[in-house]
Amino acid sequence: MTTPSHKALVPFVSVDNMMQLVHSIGIETMLRDLADYVEADFKRWELFDKTPRVASHSDVGVIELMPTSDGEAYGFKYVNGHPKNTSEGLQTVTAFGLLADVYTGYPVLLTEMTLLTALRTAATSAVAAKHLAPKGADTMAMIGNGAQSEVQTLAMKAICGLKTVRLFDKDPAATEKCARNLAQAGLNVVRCKSPEEAIEGAQILTTCTADKQSATILTDNMVGAGVHINAIGGDWPGQTELAAGILSRSDVFVEFPPQTRI
Amino acid sequence: MTTPSHKALVPFVSVDNMMQLVHSIGIETMLRDLADYVEADFKRWELFDKTPRVASHSDVGVIELMPTSDGEAYGFKYVNGHPKNTSEGLQTVTAFGLLADVYTGYPVLLTEMTLLTALRTAATSAVAAKHLAPKGADTMAMIGNGAQSEVQTLAMKAICGLKTVRLFDKDPAATEKCARNLAQAGLNVVRCKSPEEAIEGAQILTTCTADKQSATILTDNMVGAGVHINAIGGDWPGQTELAAGILSRSDVFVEFPPQTRI
Numbered sequence: 001m002t003t004p005s006h007k008a009l010v011p012f013v014s015v016d017n018m019m020q021l022v023h024s025i026g027i028e029t030m031l032r033d034l035a036d037y038v039e040a041d042f043k044r045w046e047l048f049d050k051t052p053r054v055a056s057h058s059d060v061g062v063i064e065l066m067p068t069s070d071g072e073a074y075g076f077k078y079v080n081g082h083p084k085n086t087s088e089g090l091q092t093v094t095a096f097g098l099l100a101d102v103y104t105g106y107p108v109l110l111t112e113m114t115l116l117t118a119l120r121t122a123a124t125s126a127v128a129a130k131h132l133a134p135k136g137a138d139t140m141a142m143i144g145n146g147a148q149s150e151v152q153t154l155a156m157k158a159i160c161g162l163k164t165v166r167l168f169d170k171d172p173a174a175t176e177k178c179a180r181n182l183a184q185a186g187l188n189v190v191r192c193k194s195p196e197e198a199i200e201g202a203q204i205l206t207t208c209t210a211d212k213q214s215a216t217i218l219t220d221n222m223v224g225a226g227v228h229i230n231a232i233g234g235d236w237p238g239q240t241e242l243a244a245g246i247l248s249r250s251d252v253f254v255e256f257p258p259q260t261r262i
Numbered sequence: 263m264t265t266p267s268h269k270a271l272v273p274f275v276s277v278d279n280m281m282q283l284v285h286s287i288g289i290e291t292m293l294r295d296l297a298d299y300v301e302a303d304f305k306r307w308e309l310f311d312k313t314p315r316v317a318s319h320s321d322v323g324v325i326e327l328m329p330t331s332d333g334e335a336y337g338f339k340y341v342n343g344h345p346k347n348t349s350e351g352l353q354t355v356t357a358f359g360l361l362a363d364v365y366t367g368y369p370v371l372l373t374e375m376t377l378l379t380a381l382r383t384a385a386t387s388a389v390a391a392k393h394l395a396p397k398g399a400d401t402m403a404m405i406g407n408g409a410q411s412e413v414q415t416l417a418m419k420a421i422c423g424l425k426t427v428r429l430f431d432k433d434p435a436a437t438e439k440c441a442r443n444l445a446q447a448g449l450n451v452v453r454c455k456s457p458e459e460a461i462e463g464a465q466i467l468t469t470c471t472a473d474k475q476s477a478t479i480l481t482d483n484m485v486g487a488g489v490h491i492n493a494i495g496g497d498w499p500g501q502t503e504l505a506a507g508i509l510s511r512s513d514v515f516v517e518f519p520p521q522t523r524i
Binding site for chain 1 (some may be wrong): 267269270274277311313318322323324325327329330331333336338340342343344347348350353356358360362364365367368369514
């Protein structure tokens with residue numbers, strides 16, 4: 001064997017590497033820095049070669065590929081969504097991604113994206129809230145208290161100045177775990193027994209669920225004028241976090257309409 | 263850190279690993295075994311969740327994702343096509359792929375597919391020729407003598423009993439290299455100076471070029487009745503190996519019509 005070209009060796013960032021990176025930078029700093037990149041990319045949105053996700057559905061979940069390119073760098077993410085996994089001791093979502101050089105087609109970086117997906121989703125939500133939520137909003141209802149909800153809350157604190165989070169999950173153990181993990185975050189954390197209790201006094205309502213059973217999380221009469229809703233979980237048919245009536249009387253902002261319409 | 267679950271560790275097959283595998287099994291045996299899998303999969307074709315390739319084009323090449331699933335295993339391939347790469351000392355095609363478990367969405371294998379793509383393409387061509395080429399065909403014209411042409415030729419020998427290959431490339435150095443690499447393969451290797459010379463007496467014509475400059479390799483008057491054409495390179499707009507007239511008077515067999523129509 002001759003020695004392979006340096007281009008034949010693709011650096012890999014493992015989950016362990018990424019956790020070390022997050023711990024060394026600090027999660028709030030990392031979320032703020034990510035938000036800056038997200039915001040900068042929205043400003044050059046037209047440059048990107050965008051396509052709806054390429055999804056392969058089964059009875060128990062979905063596997064998706066999400067490619068894009070800005071003409072110089074090409075990237076895609078592999079991500080699954082299997083809500084039943086948690087009951088089997090596995091994660092709902094795992095992800096990895098690849099970066100490649102458009103000019104040569106050669107891969108240049110392979111990285112875990114399970115953590116990155118959580119961070120990027122949270123940072124993007126916070127960028128949206130920064131521009132769209134009522135001025136001075138400092139209280140958020142967080143409905144759905146899985147792993148993602150913790151990162152969402154930290155991003156809202158780091159980027160939007162959130163002071164209070166009001167937690168609700170249909171599984172009280174999820175709320176308890178989330179509250180425990182957020183205990184040292186410098187936030188006022190309130191455990192709630194119903195969605196109605198969670199939204200009391202909140203200017204920002206975040207729904208963060210993975211259920212595909214057409215469950216409605218926010219009904220029409222729960223949502224008054226002037227609140228900002230951050231609906232994360234409703235990204236596939238059967239995921240109906242918001243009653244249709246809420247959408248029809250709201251200003252709706254989405255990232256990529258062809259994907260949202262699916 | 264707790265020790266990660268064994269599901270968190272995904273085995274990786276490098277190019278070096280794959281070369282060792284090919285050498286240890288023997289390339290002709292490997293091609294025959296691959297051909298058996300390819301044939302078995304064509305017999306259960308309806309089971310697969312098929313989609314056209316997801317392509318990202320640039321001025322100098324294309325990067326594609328090719329996902330599929332049979333309901334139990336999900337797989338995708340990342341592959342680029344950059345004809346200009348060879349002039350820069352790089353490969354036209356590099357590829358890798360992932361296998362995942364549909365039930366959990368978890369990746370189970372990451373593998374190089376640069377070599378696998380070459381082997382699979384060659385094995386599939388040979389499966390097609392086995393069923394479609396004239397009985398007793400033992401001479402092939404190979405037009406386009408890059409790296410892929412060697413594997414194509416070996417597959418035709420291993421699976422279809424090829425005895426003679428007639429090589430032509432617009433770059434005589436490519437023909438020379440291919441002939442040299444096939445010298446020990448137990449074949450009669452003939453170097454030709456034109457496409458017309460290459461096709462003399464050949465019952466199988468294989469075009470294996472990567473040019474997107476709308477060059478026609480086989481013109482209408484070059485191809486008589488009863489020959490089997492194996493057109494590998496014509497898989498994107500601008501890749502026009504065959505004159506349209508040849509297609510209109512031939513029986514045409516393709517793998518996946520929605521992809522072929524693109």
